[in-house]
Amino acid sequence: MAKGLPKRSEDYSAWYNELVKKADLAENSAVRGCMVIKPYGFAIWEKMQQTLDKMFKDTGHSNAYFPLFIPKSYLSKEADHVEGFAKECAVVTHYRLKNAEDGSGVVVDPDAKLEEELIVRPTSETVIWSTYKNWIQSHRDLPLLINQWANVVRWEMRTRLFLRTAEFLWQEGHTAHATRGEAIRETETMLDVYATFAEEFMGVPVVRGIKTENERFAGAEETYCIEALMQDGKALQAGTSHFLGQNFAKAFDVKYADQNNELQHVWGTSWGVSTRLMGALIMAHSDDEGLVLPPQLAPIQVVIVPIYKGEEQLNMIAEKVSVIRKELMKKGISVKFDDRDTLRPGFKFADWELKGVPVRIAMGARDLENNTVEIARRDTKEKATYPLDNVSETVEQLLKDIQENIFNKALTYRDEHITKVDSYEEFKQVLDTKGGFVSAHWDGSGETEERIKDETKATIRCIPLNNEQEEGTCIVTGKPSKQRVLFAKAY
Amino acid sequence: MAKGLPKRSEDYSAWYNELVKKADLAENSAVRGCMVIKPYGFAIWEKMQQTLDKMFKDTGHSNAYFPLFIPKSYLSKEADHVEGFAKECAVVTHYRLKNAEDGSGVVVDPDAKLEEELIVRPTSETVIWSTYKNWIQSHRDLPLLINQWANVVRWEMRTRLFLRTAEFLWQEGHTAHATRGEAIRETETMLDVYATFAEEFMGVPVVRGIKTENERFAGAEETYCIEALMQDGKALQAGTSHFLGQNFAKAFDVKYADQNNELQHVWGTSWGVSTRLMGALIMAHSDDEGLVLPPQLAPIQVVIVPIYKGEEQLNMIAEKVSVIRKELMKKGISVKFDDRDTLRPGFKFADWELKGVPVRIAMGARDLENNTVEIARRDTKEKATYPLDNVSETVEQLLKDIQENIFNKALTYRDEHITKVDSYEEFKQVLDTKGGFVSAHWDGSGETEERIKDETKATIRCIPLNNEQEEGTCIVTGKPSKQRVLFAKAY
Numbered sequence: 014m015a016k017g018l019p020k021r022s023e024d025y026s027a028w029y030n031e032l033v034k035k036a037d038l039a040e041n042s043a044v045r046g047c048m049v050i051k052p053y054g055f056a057i058w059e060k061m062q063q064t065l066d067k068m069f070k071d072t073g074h075s076n077a078y079f080p081l082f083i084p085k086s087y088l089s090k091e092a093d094h095v096e097g098f099a100k101e102c103a104v105v106t107h108y109r110l111k112n113a114e115d116g117s118g119v120v121v122d123p124d125a126k127l128e129e130e131l132i133v134r135p136t137s138e139t140v141i142w143s144t145y146k147n148w149i150q151s152h153r154d155l156p157l158l159i160n161q162w163a164n165v166v167r168w169e170m171r172t173r174l175f176l177r178t179a180e181f182l183w184q185e186g187h188t189a190h191a192t193r194g195e196a197i198r199e200t201e202t203m204l205d206v207y208a209t210f211a212e213e214f215m216g217v218p219v220v221r222g223i224k225t226e227n228e229r230f231a232g233a234e235e236t237y238c239i240e241a242l243m244q245d246g247k248a249l250q251a252g253t254s255h256f257l258g259q260n261f262a263k264a265f266d267v268k269y270a271d272q273n274n275e276l277q278h279v280w281g282t283s284w285g286v287s288t289r290l291m292g293a294l295i296m297a298h299s300d301d302e303g304l305v306l307p308p309q310l311a312p313i314q315v316v317i318v319p320i321y322k323g324e325e326q327l328n329m330i331a332e333k334v335s336v337i338r339k340e341l342m343k344k345g346i347s348v349k350f351d352d353r354d355t356l357r358p359g360f361k362f363a364d365w366e367l368k369g370v371p372v373r374i375a376m377g378a379r380d381l382e383n384n385t386v387e388i389a390r391r392d393t394k395e396k397a398t399y400p401l402d403n404v405s406e407t408v409e410q411l412l413k414d415i416q417e418n419i420f421n422k423a424l425t426y427r428d429e430h431i432t433k434v435d436s437y438e439e440f441k442q443v444l445d446t447k448g449g450f451v452s453a454h455w456d457g458s459g460e461t462e463e464r465i466k467d468e469t470k471a472t473i474r475c476i477p478l479n480n481e482q483e484e485g486t487c488i489v490t491g492k493p494s495k496q497r498v499l500f501a502k503a504y
Numbered sequence: 505m506a507k508g509l510p511k512r513s514e515d516y517s518a519w520y521n522e523l524v525k526k527a528d529l530a531e532n533s534a535v536r537g538c539m540v541i542k543p544y545g546f547a548i549w550e551k552m553q554q555t556l557d558k559m560f561k562d563t564g565h566s567n568a569y570f571p572l573f574i575p576k577s578y579l580s581k582e583a584d585h586v587e588g589f590a591k592e593c594a595v596v597t598h599y600r601l602k603n604a605e606d607g608s609g610v611v612v613d614p615d616a617k618l619e620e621e622l623i624v625r626p627t628s629e630t631v632i633w634s635t636y637k638n639w640i641q642s643h644r645d646l647p648l649l650i651n652q653w654a655n656v657v658r659w660e661m662r663t664r665l666f667l668r669t670a671e672f673l674w675q676e677g678h679t680a681h682a683t684r685g686e687a688i689r690e691t692e693t694m695l696d697v698y699a700t701f702a703e704e705f706m707g708v709p710v711v712r713g714i715k716t717e718n719e720r721f722a723g724a725e726e727t728y729c730i731e732a733l734m735q736d737g738k739a740l741q742a743g744t745s746h747f748l749g750q751n752f753a754k755a756f757d758v759k760y761a762d763q764n765n766e767l768q769h770v771w772g773t774s775w776g777v778s779t780r781l782m783g784a785l786i787m788a789h790s791d792d793e794g795l796v797l798p799p800q801l802a803p804i805q806v807v808i809v810p811i812y813k814g815e816e817q818l819n820m821i822a823e824k825v826s827v828i829r830k831e832l833m834k835k836g837i838s839v840k841f842d843d844r845d846t847l848r849p850g851f852k853f854a855d856w857e858l859k860g861v862p863v864r865i866a867m868g869a870r871d872l873e874n875n876t877v878e879i880a881r882r883d884t885k886e887k888a889t890y891p892l893d894n895v896s897e898t899v900e901q902l903l904k905d906i907q908e909n910i911f912n913k914a915l916t917y918r919d920e921h922i923t924k925v926d927s928y929e930e931f932k933q934v935l936d937t938k939g940g941f942v943s944a945h946w947d948g949s950g951e952t953e954e955r956i957k958d959e960t961k962a963t964i965r966c967i968p969l970n971n972e973q974e975e976g977t978c979i980v981t982g983k984p985s986k987q988r989v990l991f992a993k994a995y
C-alpha cells in the first residue's frame with residue numbers, strides 16, 4: 014500500500030525504489046543484480062513488447078533467435094567491441110557439477126572444463142554477424158532485417174531495478190544492407206520508431222540526437238539515441254540505434270556479390286531498447302501516491318469499485334457493472350471489477366492509485382438510485398459524477414485525454430528544463446539547482462567532455478538532430494564551436 | 505530447394521536434419537549444441553507461443569520473469585532435483601575478461617572469480633520457490649498461478665536441432681496452492697491445455713498419461729505427460745505437467761496461514777513445453793517434398809504464384825490478386841503474393857512446398873480469360889480449377905479441411921501403431937519391425953523397466969490416463985500385472 018511511499022521531493026531515489034516494489038513491478042533476486050519482474054510489472058512490459066513488435070514488423074523486420082552463449086574469441090574480433098564489453102562479462106567455464114566428496118553439496122567438476130570459455134551475451138553483434146556470413150552471398154539476400162527479443166547480461170557493480178541490472182530483457186535489431194546510405198536510413202528509421210513509441214505510447218517526450226565519440230556504442234560509426242528527462246531533472250537514454258558502417262562485416266568477413274558480381278562488404282545497423290524503458294515510464298509520470306500509467310500501456314485501464322452494504326446491494330451493483338464492463342470491453346478497454354469482500358473501498362482506491370490504473374469508477378447506493386457513477390482520473394485526481402447511460406463513451410474519451418495530458422505535462426516539464434548557458438559557472442549552477450538538460454557550446458574534444466564529466470558528473474547526452482547552427486565558444490576552453498549540445502546528469 | 509532432400513524411407517534422420525535446414529527453420533551455431541532459429545522457423549514458434557499464451561491466460565495464469573542465474577547452493581536444496589540436473593549444468597565462475605599479457609586476445613580475469621558459482625537455469629523451480637517464500641503468507645495469496653517464457657540450458661552431449669539442444673526456448677508454469685487436491689487439478693488442467701494445443705493446433709494426436717517413477721521429473725511426486733508418435737514409429741514427449749507435492753515448499757520453506765491461522769506448507773505444480781514441439785510438428789506431418797504445416801500454425805497460409813509472360817500480363821494478374829488478397833485478409837487468412845521476377849513458377853512451387861504453405865493459388869493467362877484460379881493443397885497435393893468469384897470461401901473451407909485431414913492422418917497412423925503384445929519375443933519383434941507404441945503388461949518394478957530399456961532401447965512412455973484395467977503377467981518376469989503400459993523407442 015501507498016503507506017510508507019517516500020515523497021519525491023524528499024528522497025527521489027528512495028521514492029523510486031519503494032514504488033517499484035510496492036506497486037508489484039519488480040524486486041531484487043537472491044542473485045546479485047538480477048531482478049524478478051513481477052506479474053503486474055511484466056504485464057506492462059508485455060504491452061510494450063507487443064506494441065514495438067508490431068512496429069518492427071510493420072517496418073519489414075522478422076524475429077529470429079540466436080544463442081545465449083558467445084565463444085570468447087568472437088568478442089575479440091572487433092577491436093572496439095571487446096574493449097567496450099570485456100569488463101562486464103559473465104563467463105561460463107564448466108559444464109557439470111558433481112557431489113562434493115565431504116557430502117556438503119555440489120561442486121564444480123574440474124574434469125568438465127570447457128576448452129574455450131563462453132560469454133553470456135552482453136549484446137549479440139558478434140554471434141549474429143558470424144551467422145550472417147553464411148546467410149549473405151548475393152545482393153538478393155539484402156537487406157536482411159532481423160530482430161530478436163532476448164535476455165542479456167552485463168556484470169554491473171551498482172544496480173537498480175529496471176534502470177541498471179546485471180540481466181535485463183531487451184530487443185536487439187541487427188540489419189545488413191548493400192549500401193551505406195540504406196544502412197543510415199535504417200538507423201534513422203528505427204530511431205523514429207523508438208521516438209514514436211516513447212511519445213505516443215509511453216507519453217514520454219524525447220530528444221532525438223547523436224552521441225559523441227566518447228559515448229558511442231563499441232563498434233559503431235555513429236550512435237543515434239533518444240533522450241528523456243525524468244522528474245528529478247536527470248536524463249535517461251531510452252533507446253539507441255547504431256550505424257555500424259562495415260565494422261562487423263569486416264570483422265566477420267561478410268560480403269555480397271553486387272549487380273556486377275563484385276564482392277563488397279555489407280553495411281550494418283543494430284538498435285535496441287530494454288526493460289530500462291520500465292524505469293523511464295515509472296519515473297516520468299508517477300507521483301507520491303504511486304504509479305501513473307499512460308492508458309496505452311496500462312494492463313488494467315479501468316477499475317470498478319463497488320461501495321455497498323450487504324450482499325443484496327453488491328448484487329445490484331454487480332448487475333449494472335456487468336453491463337458497463339461489456340460495453341467497455343467492446344471498445345477494447347480493459348476493465349477490472351474489484352469485488353474483493355475483505356477490503357474497504359478506501360483501501361482499494363489507494364491500492365489502484367498505487368498501481369496507476371488510469372480510470373477508476375465507483376458505484377454506491379446513491380448511484381444505484383440516480384443511475385450514475387463516480388469517475389476519477391488517476392493523472393489529475395479529478396472526479397465527477399456521470400450518468401450511467403454513456404459511461405463507455407465518457408471513459409473512452411477520458412482515456413484519450415489522460416494519454417494526451419500525461420504527455421503534455423511531461424513535455425512542458427521537459428521544455429522548461431532545457432536551459433541555455435554561456436559560461437561554465439552558469440553551467441554548474443544550473444546543474445546543481447534546476448537540473449535538466451543544459452544546452453551549451455563545446456569545443457568538440459573528448460578531453461573537454463571528459464573534464465566536464467569529472468568535474469560535474471554531467472555527460473553530453475546528445476547532439477540533437479537538425480540542431481540549430483550557431484557560432485559560439487566552448488564554455489570550458491573558449492575554443493570556437495558551431496553548435497550547442499545537450500548536457501545532463503543521467504541515469 | 506527440395507533438391508537433395510533425402511527420402512524418409514531411406515534415411516529418416518537425415519531427412520529431418522536436411523528439412524530443418526533447407527526449409528529455413530534452424531541451423532547449428534558456432535557454439536556446440538546451441539541453435540540459431542531462423543526467421544521462418546521462429547515465425548512458427550511465435551504462432552505456438554501466442555496460442556499457448558492465450559490458453560494460459562484464459563486459465564487464469566499471469567506471466568512474470570525470474571533470473572537466468574541460479575546460485576549453486578539452491579540447486580542442492582531439493583535432493584532429487586540436484587541429482588537430476590547437476591550433470592548437465594553450464595556454470596558461470598567469473599564476471600570479467602582482461603587483455604592477455606601476450607597480446608593474443610582476452611582471457612578470463614582470475615581476480616574476478618565469483619564467491620559462489622552461478623548455474624545457468626536448466627529449469628527454474630529453485631529460484632522461483634525461493635521467491636515464492638516471500639510472496640506467500642496467507643491463504644489469500646493462493647493460488648499463485650505464474651508462467652514464464654524463457655531460455656534454459658542443459659548441457660547435452662548429443663544434440664539435434666529442436667529435439668535436443670543445449671539451449672532451448674520454453675515456457676515454464678509454476679503454481680502454488682492451498683490444497684493437494686487443487687494442485688493435482690491444476691496439473692491435470694495444464695496437461696489438458698497441452699493436449700488440446702497439440703491436437704487442435706499442431707494436428708498431432710497425443711496419449712495423455714503419467715510417467716513411471718524412473719521417468720519422473722526430478723523433484724516431482726507425479727509427472728503427467730503427452731506422448732506423440734512420429735512417422736518413423738518413435739515416440740516424442742511433447743509436454744509435461746508435474747505435481748510437485750510439498751517437495752519444493754518444504755525445500756524452500758514456503759508456508760501459508762490457513763483460515764484457522766495455522767501454518768501449512770503449500771502444494772506446487774510445474775509444467776512446460778519447449779521448442780522441441782517444433783521437432784514434433786515437423787516430423788509428424790512432413791513428407792519427402794518438405795514441410796507440411798497445419799493451417800493453424802502456418803506463418804503463411806496461402807501463397808499466390810503468378811504465371812505470366814511479360815509485364816502487361818503480370819500487371820493484369822496482380823490486379824486480380826490484390827482483390828483476392830484483400831478478401832482473404834478480411835477473413836484473417838495470411839497471404840503472400842510471390843511476384844519475384846527472377847524465379848520460374850516451377851521453382852516457386854517447389855520452394856513453397858518445401859516451406860509447407862498449406863494452400864497454393866496459381867493464376868495464369870488462361871485463368872485471366874476464364875476468371876479462374878488453380879488451387880493446390882499441400883497435404884494431399886490435389887489441385888483443381890475454381891471460379892474466381894468465391895475464392896476466399898473456397899480457401900477458408902480448404903484450410904479447415906487441411907487442418908482436419910492432417911490430424912486424422914496422424915491419428916490413423918498413431919492408432920495403427922499401438923500394438924498389444926503378450927510376450928517379450930513379440931515385444932522385441934514389433935519394436936524392430938513395425939515400431940510405434942507397444943502395449944504390454946509390466947510388473948511395475950524399476951528393475952524390469954531398466955532391463956527392458958537396456959535390452960531394447962524402449963522406455964515406458966506412459967501409463968495412459970483412464971487406462972483399462974486388465975489382469976495379466978509381466979512380459980519379462982511373468983509377475984502379475986493389473987494394466988498394460990505403453991512402451992516405445994523415443995526421441
Ligand SMILES: [Zn+2]
Nearest residue numbers: 262263266267
Ligand atoms: Zn573481409
Ligand SMILES: [Zn+2]
Nearest residue numbers: 753754757758
Ligand atoms: Zn518448512
